Amino acid sequence: MAVIVKQVKLSWLDRTYFWPVFKGMVITFGHFLRNLFTSTPKRYTVQYPDMKRVMPEGYRGLHELKRHADGSIKCVACFMCAEACPARCITIRAEEFSDLNLTQGFEEKRPRVFKIDMLRCIYCGYCEEACPKDAIWLRKDYELSAYDRLSMQYGKWDLMNTYAEEDGKARITTDPKPAVCSQKASL
């Protein structure tokens, strides 16, 4: 494909070369002065480990599995997210955990295993979109790293606690005992 290169007609002033250089120097000096009188935190560069960038709304970072007020997992193991996931990185094993049914205040199904392979995840957010229970959120934590591959396999309890400190919630490692739960009874 031929490209027509636009020929710029230079004025004689531009062709002296010194004048454009001088203009350029004024510009660069402007930048220099601007940066000289801007404190480091206000510059464009975010000094990463010292300063953290505040991610915008809608940023898709590390997942969180949401929980009810009593600490039980919101996820009902419907496999919608696993189905939607283009990277196929969600592994769910469902379990039955109560003889009571929904009208009596309980979901009868929950994930026994809920695993996301963070190395394969592409943070597309489809799982969040697919979830009928609003149980999985992609939030703003972008600092995912580990020394080995196994640590990047986030299990159910990892995922439930990912934002525990940030939200001031307690870290939980067991499912609460089923009991009649008021917020569900109103359903």
Next chain:
Amino acid sequence: MDTLSALLHLSPETFWMIVKILVVFAGPLTIAALLTWVERRGSAMIQDRIGPNRAAIFGFRLIGLPQIAADGIKAFLKEDLVPAEANKVLFWLAPLLAFIPAVLGMAVIPFGQSFESGGHTYHMSLLDPGNGMGMLFPMAIGAMAVYGVLVAAWSSNNKWSILGGMRASAQMVSDELSMSLAVIAIFMTAGAYDPHDLIQAQYGLWNVVPHFLGFLVFFTCMFAETNRLPFDFAEGESEIVAGFLTEYGSMKFALIYLSEYIHLVVASALIVTLYFGGWRVPFVANPGPWLSVASFLAKTLFFCWVFVWVRWTVPRFRYDQLMKMGWKVLLPLSLINFLFHAFLMFRRG
């Protein structure tokens, strides 16, 4: 002065000589080391970046200044690699060949006004006026620096290096002439070539005003002379890797690198001496030793900064563009400048 030297049991002459050697040798070295920092931080600011600010001494970052020391230590501790096919002797010699002319350049440049103390006259330049070399010395020595580049290139036995060295020497030839012509015009109008006399002749009116054209030519040539952007053809990341420096590492690299910066300091000092009145202070007839040294330092540092500033403003030239500019623009310009001043002198009689 006399009491000071008596305290050290030295004759005033010896004492003054030692002081001068220290100033002339350590001064450019210190400024050059600082310049590496200025270059990096300054360029960062020009480009809206932050620049090196992580090196710290006991947790104090000191706006990145420890980086200089860190770089030096790193250069010393690195493995010293010599390519198997290189000419070992020349390979070792090249950094010295680059370094020595760079440091020698300051020898005749007066860095302050001569002063009298206890019946002696003390001159503020390593070699006293009337040494017969005058301004020719830094010019000649400055041109020697290309041997460092050339020897480095040749001895590395590497195509990139050879190309870089070849470019450096071609470049040197093509602007040495216009540079010398610009300087000759100054020698002509001043009627002398000793830097002390040149500065004397700039009383009241700095050379930059009557010799503005010559200044532009000289200044442009200095960029080529110091091998800096926009004329850094001896290197060229995108074409010939690091050019003549490709095979160099560790302290040998650091030495060549440092000598380039010393060269830059000397070039600034030359510009100041030739065109900006040396140690003269505007509107002060006799600034005295302290003020004159301060003035010289301030001017030199300013031009060092201009070198950095221009480097981060102007993109690189192409090799043929420089050759064209050297022969077809700079040479005629300095010839015009030369003939113009010759004509003026002829008219004045």
